[in-house]
Amino acid sequence: MELQKVLHQKFGYESFRPGQQEVITELLAGRDTVAIFPTGMGKSLCYQLPAYMLDGVVIIISPLVALMEDQVANLRKHKEKRVVAINSFLSRKEKELALSTMAQYKFIFLSPEMMMQQHVRQLVQQLPIAFFVVDEAHCISEWGFDFRPDYLRLKELFSFTERAPVLALTATANKKVVEDIITYLRLRNPHIQRQPMDRPAISYRIVHVDNESAKTEWISERLATTIGPGVIYVASRKRADELAAIIRQRGIPTASYHGGKEQDERSIIQEQFIQGELEWICATNAFGMGIHKDDIRQVIHEHLPATPSAYIQEVGRAGRDGDKAAVTLLYSERDSQKVKFIVYEDLPDEQQILYYHSLLQSGTATLLAAEQAGLSEIASRLLDYYLEQYEVENVIRQIQQIYQVKEKHIAEMESYVKSDSCLREKLMQFFGENILPAETDCCSNCQNLDDDWLIKSEASTKQETETLQWHERLHQLLG
Amino acid sequence: MSLDSILLTIFQRLHGERSAQGVYHILRGKRSGQTLQDVEYYQVKSYYALLPQLTASEFQQTLERMQADGLILINELVYVTAKGQMATGSEMWRFNGWNYRGREREFGRRLALLVQTLSNLRSGETMFMPIQKELPTQQFIKSLLRNQLSNMTNLSTSLRKELEQALIQSSLSDLQRTIVTSRLTGYGFTASTWEQLAESLNVSAKTIQLYYLEALHILLDYLPQQPNMPLLTELAVGCRVDTYLTQSAERTQKLFERGYSLEQIASLRNLKLSTIEDHFIELAANMDNFPYEEFVTKEQMVTVWRHVEQMQTKRLRLLKEQCPELSYFQLRLIIIMERRES
Numbered sequence: 039m040e041l042q043k044v045l046h047q048k049f050g051y052e053s054f055r056p057g058q059q060e061v062i063t064e065l066l067a068g069r070d071t072v073a074i075f076p077t078g079m080g081k082s083l084c085y086q087l088p089a090y091m092l093d094g095v096v097i098i099i100s101p102l103v104a105l106m107e108d109q110v111a112n113l114r115k116h117k118e119k120r121v122v123a124i125n126s127f128l129s130r131k132e133k134e135l136a137l138s139t140m141a142q143y144k145f146i147f148l149s150p151e152m153m154m155q156q157h158v159r160q161l162v163q164q165l166p167i168a169f170f171v172v173d174e175a176h177c178i179s180e181w182g183f184d185f186r187p188d189y190l191r192l193k194e195l196f197s198f199t200e201r202a203p204v205l206a207l208t209a210t211a212n213k214k215v216v217e218d219i220i221t222y223l224r225l226r227n228p229h230i231q232r233q234p235m236d237r238p239a240i241s242y243r244i245v246h247v248d249n250e251s252a253k254t255e256w257i258s259e260r261l262a263t264t265i266g267p268g269v270i271y272v273a274s275r276k277r278a279d280e281l282a283a284i285i286r287q288r289g290i291p292t293a294s295y296h297g298g299k300e301q302d303e304r305s306i307i308q309e310q311f312i313q314g315e316l317e318w319i320c321a322t323n324a325f326g327m328g329i330h331k332d333d334i335r336q337v338i339h340e341h342l343p344a345t346p347s348a349y350i351q352e353v354g355r356a357g358r359d360g361d362k363a364a365v366t367l368l369y370s371e372r373d374s375q376k377v378k379f380i381v382y383e384d385l386p387d388e389q390q391i392l393y394y395h396s397l398l399q400s401g402t403a404t405l406l407a408a409e410q411a412g413l414s415e416i417a418s419r420l421l422d423y424y425l426e427q428y429e430v431e432n433v434i435r436q437i438q439q440i441y442q443v444k445e446k447h448i449a450e451m452e453s454y455v456k457s458d459s460c461l462r463e464k465l466m467q468f469f470g471e472n473i474l475p476a477e478t479d480c481c482s483n484c485q486n487l488d489d490d491w492l493i494k495s496e497a498s499t500k501q502e503t504e505t506l507q508w509h510e511r512l513h514q515l516l517g
Numbered sequence: 518m519s520l521d522s523i524l525l526t527i528f529q530r531l532h533g534e535r536s537a538q539g540v541y542h543i544l545r546g547k548r549s550g551q552t553l554q555d556v557e558y559y560q561v562k563s564y565y566a567l568l569p570q571l572t573a574s575e576f577q578q579t580l581e582r583m584q585a586d587g588l589i590l591i592n593e594l595v596y597v598t599a600k601g602q603m604a605t606g607s608e609m610w611r612f613n614g615w616n617y618r619g620r621e622r623e624f625g626r627r628l629a630l631l632v633q634t635l636s637n638l639r640s641g642e643t644m645f646m647p648i649q650k651e652l653p654t655q656q657f658i659k660s661l662l663r664n665q666l667s668n669m670t671n672l673s674t675s676l677r678k679e680l681e682q683a684l685i686q687s688s689l690s691d692l693q694r695t696i697v698t699s700r701l702t703g704y705g706f707t708a709s710t711w712e713q714l715a716e717s718l719n720v721s722a723k724t725i726q727l728y729y730l731e732a733l734h735i736l737l738d739y740l741p742q743q744p745n746m747p748l749l750t751e752l753a754v755g756c757r758v759d760t761y762l763t764q765s766a767e768r769t770q771k772l773f774e775r776g777y778s779l780e781q782i783a784s785l786r787n788l789k790l791s792t793i794e795d796h797f798i799e800l801a802a803n804m805d806n807f808p809y810e811e812f813v814t815k816e817q818m819v820t821v822w823r824h825v826e827q828m829q830t831k832r833l834r835l836l837k838e839q840c841p842e843l844s845y846f847q848l849r850l851i852i853i854m855e856r857r858e859s
């Protein structure tokens with residue numbers, strides 16, 4: 039079959055992963071499609087492959103620059119040169135160059151802000167478009183954990199009668215979110231492809247501890263006795279550095295990873311982790327996107343993630359090779375308070391909204407008004423969007439609803455950590471999936487974990503590689 | 518050697534005549550008349566724009582710690598204590614911030630990407646994740662490689678030879694050679710993080726980063742005299758500042774060359790006279806043949822220099838008391854010219 043041939047020639051795979059073929063077939067037939075694939079289950083191929091079977095360019099709208107860069111790098115790695123990313127990080131000159139030469143590309147990545155700029159939109163609409171891709175489509179929903187107001191404006195783009203099909207991609211979306219995606223993106227009778235969230239390879243654990251130092255102790259002990267490679271998610275940059283230092287002192291190759299590190303450092307750390315030189319990474323939620331490592335055996339959270347979606351995405355980075363992986367959530371009583379504080383900080387309260395609104399009314403510039411009202415950038419963009427469409431009273435109501443959604447997500451996470459029934463079952467229920475507990479290696483509540491495979495053998499401790507003299511190193515690198 | 522020693526060196530040169538904020542602007546490379554004049558007056562050009570990313574809070578914390586350690590005294594202005602003078606150390610930094618202003622890092626990024634690319638290509642590996650994510654850097658290396666005639670294996674060997682020679686001849690310390698090469702990624706080799714280098718070399722991570730920065734300056738200073746290093750020379754393109762003047766000062770310069778006076782330029786450009794004076798100070802600091810005679814006499818200069826010598830200060834207010842007949846502009850000019858004459 040034609041599809042198989044392209045799959046093999048362009049991507050070097052023998053067969054499709056579950057769900058990919060369905061999505062591609064529907065899209066090639068010109069139908070709008072929503073694809074919900076758990077992280078790392080081959081979402082990108084759903085647009086990369088059909089691109090080669092259709093004339094015209096593929097427009098990919100992607101919310102995060104890091105994600106975009108990663109996708110671009112990935113395509114280039116597969117020898118695709120006709121790819122460009124246009125986002126606000128380009129200089130004016132680079133942006134102009136990219137825009138004026140758009141027609142020569144096959145894949146054009148755009149941030150939503152960029153896409154909705156009038157002149158960019160006009161240029162894009164003149165191109166022969168094979169189809170649109172909206173990546174991380176759940177960002178369009180206020181009910182989603184990372185709502186992006188810019189996404190809501192995309193509907194202007196898709197309202198035309200004559201338009202190319204749209205592929206909405208996401209790793210996580212419950213029914214409500216899927217409804218939002220369909221409504222806001224103006225999808226027409228879309229095909230919905232949902233791959234199961236549950237990953238049998240992953241077994242779930244919750245460990246209750248009394249305080250922060252008990253967490254450190256548990257982690258030290260755990261890492262001394264069980265295998266990596268693994269990721270420990272922590273709440274702050276400072277903690278990531280601190281914990282990594284503690285683990286390193288135990289002789290376990292570990293690095294911290296977070297947005298506060300310069301790009302070069304982050305690249306080096308990723309590379310070392312992928313090459314197996316680092317056994318553990320202590321990371322904030324900045325770590326994950328663009329990590330192509332299939333053999334992660336453990337993910338440990340020492341803070342409470344704000345939503346089940348965030349949690350499932352982060353643990354979903356484990357065991358992509360299909361072999362067993364163990365995930366653990368460490369919980370102490372104060373953790374839910376902490377996560378609430380962080381989450382609500384970004385949401386404006388009623389007074390802030392009123393004050394911001396009155397400042398805008400009196401002609402204060404947006405940026406200044408946001409600063410005076412003490413709004414974060416995310417909060418002010420959210421308000422800008424709503425204030426454009428609704429009366430201020432209505433906006434307050436909307437924000438209160440968002441607040442309630444976030445509250446609900448945190449409550450779900452609380453009920454997860456406090457649950458005494460099957461954790462797998464509980465977690466999947468948040469996504470509308472009803473599953474049965476696994477027979478073996480399910481979760482700490484099912485009490486059927488067999489952790490022998492996790493035990494570190496003495497021999498597995500890595501030998502220190504001999505450090506080379508600088509000129510020897512040069513010779514080995516370059517010949 | 519650390520940020521402390523850099524700060525102590527700068528504070529000593531300023532001998533208590535500038536606030537901490539002024540030093541922050543120097544390190545960040547602020548392009549204002551005051552800062553540009555300060556680096557010239559106090560001979561700290563080599564530290565200009567050395568740390569463009571330095572945050573205010575990081576700077577503040579360092580100062581607070583240094584004060585707590587008794588190295589400096591902050592009392593609006595900053596003074597170096599006797600203990601601080603001892604701690605400055607005798608080793609001299611060999612930065613050249615004035616000429617590179619942060620762009621040396623682009624040289625480092627290009628080098629890392631070129632080495633990674635050639636190392637992989639010569640080993641037959643064409644699929645690898647570029648260690649540099651910035652698009653301009655990637656484009657630069659791509660077009661550099663596209664314009665090469667020899668094959669990748671030969672190119673790789675040539676780059677190794679150039680690097681080896683440059684590292685040996687450019688008066689880097691042995692530690693710096695290790696640091697520079699350890700930051701290179703290639704086929705089968707990953708680079709080391711600052712933390713890892715700190716651990717294996719037993720030097721603090723911050724200090725290692727400064728040594729690396731200094732090494733980039735030394736390499737970039739070394740390259741222009743080397744006719745036989747085409748690859749490294751190419752990597753250095755555009756990393757050195759080509760115009761030292763702010764844009765605005767450049768416009769003033771053009772008008773001055775066409776014969777307009779200070780006052781005329783101010784009214785033509787609709788700017789304050791003091792702004793144009795700032796431009797002239799900038800010009801005086803950067804032009805080889807600045808016609809200072811149009812503004813001050815040789816005798817006036819000698820007089821002011823004598824006062825500077827006797828009073829051991831460059832504070833304008835004090836000098837003005839000694840020479841009330843001179844304007845502040847003339848005094849500033851004379852101080853700048855002293856630097857240039859010596």
Ligand SMILES: [Zn+2]
Binds near residue numbers: 461462475476482483
């Ligand atoms: Zn279970």
